[in-house]
Amino acid sequence: DIQMTQSPSSLSASVGDRVTITCRASQSISTYLNWYQQRPGKAPKLLIYTASSLQSGVPSRFSGSGSGADFTLTISSLQPEDFATYYCQQSYSTPWTFGQGTKVEIK
């Protein structure tokens, strides 16, 4: 199975900050990498697919980059509604696997 490792596991940031979350795969997965946001008590929401494509309806302050084994999710200017947990997920091969999550908290 492909292991996905996110860093950091949690971070504290202020509204307006630029936030970067990284995700590393245990092998090359090309650009088969997706990012999700999960607010407390809610289902996950797709933000970015195939490493850098913005899902319809997602604000442009979210962006993704990377290929191979190293990927990044960037929030250019953190908004109050962005405080949540973020997960990366690989769709290169079954079983699809997720990172352990990065919790973004208010500083």
Place this chain on the structure above:
Amino acid sequence: QVQLVESGGGVVQPGRSLRLSCAASGFTFSSFGMHWVRQVPGKGLEWVAIISYDGRNTYYADSVKGRFTISRDNSKNTLYLQMNSLRAEDTAVYYCAKDRKWLEAFDIWGQGTMVTVSS
């Protein structure tokens, strides 16, 4: 409005069975692959199973292979997860999710249904 609504969760004893349902609306259900993903409360996400748009192809996580069966009824716009020989470690919120494109990403999720396996 694109929507997925799960049902069928509850409390069940170890070794027993449960069937989850996921009712889809607002999109052409018969054109898309569908998944089940689960999450232990307070923990991360675990993919469980996928079924192709026509039901001909299925894949499972090793943790549920041989015990769970994913199926669909395209005439009823409904996805199912038959869970047999349930274990305490199957306790989780179960989400159904739609494939954005075959084997790509989960673009629509249901609200989840809680399954608790306990004696």
